[in-house]
Amino acid sequence: MRCAVHVIFECNFRMDACEARPRFDHPTLEVYQHPAACISAKTLLIYSECRQVLKNSSHCKICPVQLNHSSPGASTILAYSVCPTRIQLRSIIQYYTMGTLLSMDSLWLFGTILLAGTGVYFITAWVFNISIIPGVTLRDRKHSTAQTPPRSVSPDRKPTSSNTSNHAITLPPSRRHTLIDLEHEKVPWRDMSDDEVRMNLLPMSANYQTSPSNKYTPMGFSVKEINDLGNFPDYATLSGVPLPSPYPEFDIAKALPRPYRPFRWSYHQTMSLTKLETDWWIELENTYTSRIAQRKELFAKNGTHVLNAMLGSELACKELMEMVLQFICARYPQYFTLVDGRILQNRILGTEQDVTRKPPLEVLLDNVPEDFGIMLRDETTGFYFLRAAVICSSLGWNVASKVGKQLHEIHETIPDYKEKMQFSMDRFFTKMPTEKPIQRGSWGLEGGQPLYMPPGDPHELARLSQREDLTIDECHLRVDWQTLRRLPLSGAVVFNFKALFTPIREIRDEPGVPELMMKVLTEGKKSIMDYKGVWHVQHVVLPNLRAWAEEQKENGLVQKDWEVATLDDSPWFKGWQEKWHRQQGF
DSSP states (O other), rough: OOOOEEEOOOOOTTTTHHHSSEHHHHHEEOOOOOOTOSOOOOOEEEEEEEEOOTOOOOOOOSSOOOOOOTTOOOOOOEEEEEEETSEEEEEEEEOOOHHHHSSGGHHHHHHHHHHHHHHHHHHHHOOOHHOSSSOOOOOOSSOOOOOOTEEEETTTTTTOOOOOOOHOOOOOOOOOOHHHOOOOOOSSSOOOOOHHHHTTBOOOOGGGGOOTTTOOOOOOOBBHHHHHSSSSHHHHHHOOOOOOOOOOOOOOTTTOOOOOOOOOOOOOOOOOOEEOOOGGGGGGOOOOOHHHHHHHHHHHHGGGEEEOOTTTHHHHHHHHHHHHHHHHHHHHHTTTTTTTTTEEETTTEEEEEEGGGGGGGHHHHHHOOOOEEEEEEEETTEEEEEEEEOOOBBSSHHHHHTTTBEEEEHHHSTTTIIIHHHHHHHHHHOOOTTTTOEEEEEEEEEOOOOOBTTTOOOOHHHHHHHOTTTOOGGEEEEEEEEEEEEEEETOOEEEEEEEEEEEEGGGGTTOOOOOHHHHHHHHSSEEEHHTTTOOHHHHHHHHHHHHHHHHHHHTTOTTOOOOOOOTTTTSSSSHHHHHHHHHHHH
16 A cells, blocks of 8 residues: 555635646655535645545545545645554544634634644654655665665575665565455355555465464465365466466377467566467477476485475465466367376376375476566565476576575576666566466577587587577577466466577478577677677578578568568467478367
């Protein structure tokens, strides 16, 4: 809840007769016309209201504030101040007539009241380091501006911050109202205020299974309610994201990934988020069996370097696993079935697995060839930290080097992240609704198909040189297609992504792709290209891109005067569906 002081003036003339309406200019305060303007009323109204109050409403939808409108001829002054908990508004002055205030005999009273209100403000702001007026803060107490612990701090140690921010008091959009639609006999719906949730938040590092039943997740669900919902509740209703349509013609032996080409020009470091096509949240293809085997081998060899779940992530891990299994059973019913909410039948691998007898992330590792990173909200700062992950396709990092870190620490090696993306990403995570998952893609060039390259891997050295005997047939476009969504019960934000390798020759007949890719490689910002690690193959790739770009213009696939820009069909290319269906045969 973000409150601000608003000052409202009403003149005592008719609206159509008033030629010089009162004005109040101030760099911080906002001015509105009082919604209950009377023909002859003359009113000065000072109060604090939530940003979400409607101009034509007499009651704030968040704060317990009733705006008492005066009748014609009457006049009123109301003043509200923020209480130390920053949760409720307390009335400190009520009902003084304007006539009394304007009386010389009563000016001292008005001054005393204003002085008292000012004193309350400064004392509150000094003790709790808050500001009723946005942008106006006390400067006589110095606080650290650091929002994260130093790198030497253990991941299990919770960060502290003396800088109260909107992130700390802003809860993610709740989905409690879906309990009405669920009509669960053990979990009846009841209204729940944000105040009650904030005062009883389940700590980020607390296991919900051993926590008091009256603790709440940031989404407003109590531990008792979550336990009563049981295993595999109706996540489609809870999240607002429907289950996918069945894909009966899908053939795992022939399936190819959709041909993502996330190239952009002009190329700048941005979030580059688009709405997720929810039927494609988990996308399987013909490398399924070999990739599952490869990932299980990586886990057996590397352990917590590729899979780790910190204390407090139990609910989010279980929730994610259940949502993924519900998805693949609905999307690919010819291959997956969940029996009695417990036994997963996988007809691709020919396995049956009791999903209640194994850690949730290991169940995903055994059945879904995608990476997942789970970000949890810290109840003190409101910022998000990586608390659990299964990631087998990282280049230059691994789970062990990132787990326990805050969002901006995870991305610290990305060029321009701090300057151009950190603020937007923190704000996005704070406010992201459950029903609006998003997608994005990143790309690079590789010699071969390296899936997992932790720090110090020998393949890193190969990126420092250009092999003279490297051929175009060894070069691949690697796309890491990513999705991002909030889980409805825990409020965790989940990244999931998978590495897709395409022989670079495949783009030869894709309209505009060779020239666009060449433009980015040759004119893109050097720090970004260095981060992508494309130098070790571009001495082979660039000449071919140049030749293919000319070839496309000669063949009429691209107009000769085309000015290179992001493709109209991005992240695809013109005619991609025809090519994709033709290649996979369905």
